[in-house]
Amino acid sequence: MATILYARVSTSEQNLDHQQAQAEAAGFMFDQVIADHGVSGVSVLMKDRPEGRRLFDMLRAGDVLVVRWVDRLGRNYADVTDTIREFMRRGVIIKTVINNMTFDGSTTDPIQMAVRDALIAFMAATAQAQTEATKEAQKAGIAGAKARAGEDNYKGRKPSYDRATFDKVVSSLSDGVSISFIAKETGLTRQTIYRIRDHRADAEKALALWGG
Known part of the structure; x- marks a missing residue:
């Protein structure tokens, strides 16, 4: 049985180190760290990411998959819920650093299963909603700037070089x-x-x- 941290950042300018440091500070220890760098969690499904695909190949029953939060698995509701359910079917335990959540497929009690699945759905929906809200806020901000400055004048800051x-x-x-x-x-x-x-x-x- 292995404990694996999966980390992801969406742009090449971002750094992955803080996700591992945060997990270690929370008391997690890993046998391996798998990371996708500069990969969107919205448009690229988990199974289509280079390192995400590795997880599907390597995770086995009894393994523990640690993520900072479910948004590291993705920000697409269907993709996140499908991924978590597939791992649970394999007997993999998923743990989050934030809120210290644990998801596994070992329970057979229907009430516990319903609560677990509802929580997964809520967290996956929240991850997608946060992304959509951020995009809308960015659009509104740009639109507001264009309205104030005029469409033709919205160019951002003038470069200091010719x-x-x-x-x-x-x-x-x-x-x-x-x-x-x-x-x-x-x-x-x-x-x-x-x-x-x-x-x-x-x-x-x-x-x-x-x-x-």
């Missing part, structure tokens, strides 16, 4: 020039150069929006 400077930074980075030297040569801050290096597509999009 096209020539941007191209110089990209070229210098490709040549292996140090961040400090590029900052000195272009007059840009080190943080700006790091952003161009690490998020080039976003930096170029911002530049294009401002006519660069």
